[in-house]
């Protein structure tokens with residue numbers, strides 16, 4: 029216990045000094061081997077790292093990152109925004125709704141909140157400000173709606189979860205659809221509430237993009253999620269192959285629409301490699317910590333502890349959710365995914381929780397962690413791109429956080445909401 | 457030092473770019489083969505996996521050099537230059553400790569892999585896994601470079 | 616301390632009823648503990664997958680490892696030859712090969728070069744047979760209208776030799792593949808279908824007796840070499856007790872499996888010698904696996920024939 033506290037304190041101290049998460053974890057892992065008298069077992073480190081990365085399922089992650097990078101550069105984002113404008117611009121709080129709707133569309137082709145924010149911060153925040161929204165609110169909607177990205181499939185978090193916890197990625201993907209739409213509904217409601225309270229612009233007078241050309245340009249982009257999801261769910265392609273197909277589609281659409289050049293493809297490849305590499309190093313460092321934890325049979329002790337304090341069923345699931353909520357306030361999601369989830373989830377599954385539902389709940393939780401202060405990765409990114417104050421954004425985002433937490437609680441109590449679709453498709 | 461880092465970085469970028477392309481191509485070929493050929497080849501998966509590992513770990517070295525790894529606190533925002541330098545120093549030491557340990561224990565592990573070949577392609581396993589210590593070695597060199605010249609990253613960054 | 620404890624790794628759950636490998640491990644570790652050794656058991660691949668555990672054993676980080684035959688077949692041609700189907704008639708026959716020939720000693724000699732020691736084969740279920748959906752199968756011709764699920768490239772050789780159509784499907788996807796008709800049959804020991812809830816989709820089990828369902832136990836050579844003579848004697852005793860317990864467990868398996876299939880509504884089909892001969896013939900055409908050599912395959916066949924129980928036909 030003391031050792032665990034020491035290791036966590038070391039990670040926090042290093043991270044607070046600006047050390048990147050991977051190397052803070054890695055250093056803490058090395059120190060942990062020393063203080064637990066396990067030094068000889070560091071000999072397994074290279075194999076441990078190699079094995080954790082040499083997983084076929086992880087491949088979907090770089091492929092969907094690449095697909096997202098290519099789509100951003102291919103002008104697909106612009107087409108999606110226009111379609112959403114067509115549908116929602118005339119409602120009160122119209123641009124807020126458009127922002128959320130575009131994130132729903134975008135979620136169907138991209139795998140992460142980061143891709144969503146990168147695509148939307150530059151486009152929406154200035155536009156919303158021009159139409160009379162306050163700038164921080166525009167940023168807050170952008171950050172809050174980016175959480176939909178990793179929930180509606182494809183999803184890099186779900187892919188990593190599937191790879192780390194040996195859970196079927198196709199089933200996880202199918203389980204994400206309904207919760208993702210529920211998230212969107214909750215955000216629409218919150219935006220509408222804000223619009224009434226603060227008298228946001230929007231209404232019948234709002235201009236809309238022309239119908240014909242907009243649909244024509246948006247159609248391929250909207251068809252893409254149908255193809256990706258349909259292909260995975262009906263077993264025509266694996267999630268990994270779907271990632272490769274999405275890349276191919278982005279390149280084809282990009283060249284057809286003159287949005288893509290060879291130089292931008294090279295850029296997309298380089299960025300993908302860099303991002304993948306960063307995630308790889310975190311997985312690598314975390315794999316040493318988890319090896320040490322297993323060697324000392326901590327999970328067994330933890331299971332015994334949980335059994336002795338008689339927290340089980342839905343209550344234990346809620347305890348896990350609370351743990352991840354707290355984690356999300358302070359840490360990058362990779363820490364929860366690679367170190368904490370493997371400790372707690374097997375116990376919940378042993379108590380009868382569904383592994384797919386647990387996977388979805390944890391990913392939802394980790395994604396909400398992107399917009400929870402004090403440390404919300406998505407808010408920080410929006411603040412960086414738009415040049416807004418971080419804490420002001422946090423304050424404006426808070427009602428959205430509550431709405432999303434309500435969705436989380438709903439699914440934790442009624443996991444069938446998530447499981448009905450994969451069950452209907454025969455994936456469970 | 458800096459020249460060495462830049463030279464290694466060019467190599468790493470080459471591996472990363474072509475590795476990702478190879479991986480995507482192998483997966484696309486797998487789809488074509490499954491619906492086009494009678495007996496889908498077993499090597500596509502293995503080739504894609506190896507390409508991903510090499511590309512990803514090469515990407516890890518480019519991420520370090522450009523300070524792209526996820527952080528909780530951006531040391532660039534520290535007000536005091538002395539504090540900023542201290543932070544960069546700690547980061548480099550952390551990289552060297554972690555990667556140094558992995559590099560240090562690699563030789564016996566590489567020897568054990570000398571007794572293996574990969575399942576489908578029959579490649580020497582040693583060569584495939586060598587990317588782990590190789591990436592660690594490059595990361596250590598980059599960490600040293602970042603210690604010596606704080607600005608190495610910003611200069612070579614043009615994405 | 617962790618380093619001096621004896622660590623045992625395996626991929627299956629620690630279940631005494633269903634997992635013959637755990638029966639072996641439990642008796643072995645009880646024996647070691649009684650002799651004063653500290654033991655830790657890591658089931659469910661928690662300490663790593665098959666390849667990772669083998670490498671840990673080779674590095675001396677994991678003392679005893681229960682793993683699949685592939686993990687040693689790559690270094691021991693005679694062990695690779697041992698995976699050929701229809702050579703061994705029964706567990707009684709397998710026991711004789713292990714007890715009365717140099718089979719294990721030959722494997723041990725092969726593995727010494729890669730820092731492993733061959734300890735034992737453990738029986739984990741009744742012998743491998745054929746589950747089918749919709750159609751009872753007695754002769755190999757009956758199987759030709761069905762699609763057989765296979766696992767790996769090596770199984771493709773079996774399909775070619777049998778002239779049977781097959782599909783490569785991961786185990787996690789088998790239930791779905793059976794339901795949608797992508798797959799109509801798979802080869803496995805009789806306890807598998809009830810264990811994985813395939814009872815409702817499968818209709819027949821043909822008791823082919825293709826071969827033993829075994830895992831292998833290997834030990835880390837650096838660890839064995841470092842043991843004191845007294846410790847080595849204790850370890851040897853523990854291995855012997857574990858083997859006896861595993862063999863006793865396997866003897867009562869067949870009857871229990873038969874009953875479980877009855878309960879699951881799967882009809883049990885026994886083959887007569889004529890029918891089984893069609894499978895034997897076809898299997899003789901299976902191309903040698905990647906790792907076996909003609910000389911060692913020949914040697915293994917000699918072990919097999921010299922130990923065949925009297926009255927049993929080849």
Ligand code: NA
Pocket residue numbers: 134135136137138139140176177178179180181182183
């Ligand atoms: Na998504």
Ligand code: NA
Pocket residue numbers: 127128130131148169170171173174
């Ligand atoms: Na948005």
